[in-house]
Amino acid sequence: MSSAVETLPILLVPDPKLRAKARPVGGGDADAVRALAPRMLDAMYKAPGIGLAAPQVGELLRLIVVDLQPEDKPAPLVLVNPEILAASTELATREEGCLSLPGQYAEVTRPARVKLRYLDLEGAKREIEAEGLLATCLQHEVDHLNGVLFVDHLSALKRNMLLRKLAKDLKGRRD
Ligand code: K1U
């Protein structure tokens, strides 16, 4: 008998769970979240990626994980019930990808800096101020908690092109 914990599969577009609004983590979720967070980090490192939101692994909870330096020395961040408290008026454009839309990339414009409030795994209130790739990644992950994908920030034309290409690529993988 094997005791190995299986890697969580990452849902792909058009899974409806990726379009649902996740619910806040409550006191009764503490054990489930403490078990889920390391499994999400494991799935993110293996993908590989720099962020992952619970809905991407089928759990409609407001929980995200981020690590911008997965191949260097790990610096995992686990954010429970993250909320964007402030966003700069200055914008930044950066190429984004998404583990739920494998192989698809596009330039997305978002606030350059953000301040978030969240709970850590011990339930302590924390705040983080971010700029650069971390700001982009945190906004991308919080979007996932609201059923929003990076393609929603694009024009309808670019979005549809990208979604059609994804459908074709995924069909190619299956055939
Ligand atoms: O949420 C996700 O789907 C993860 C996504 C996060 C993200 C990437 C880029 C900009 C914004 C948000 C990814 O991690 S896609 C993969 C990726 O960017 C990457 C993979 C390996 C090494 C470095 C980056």
Ligand code: ZN
């Ligand atoms: Zn994503």
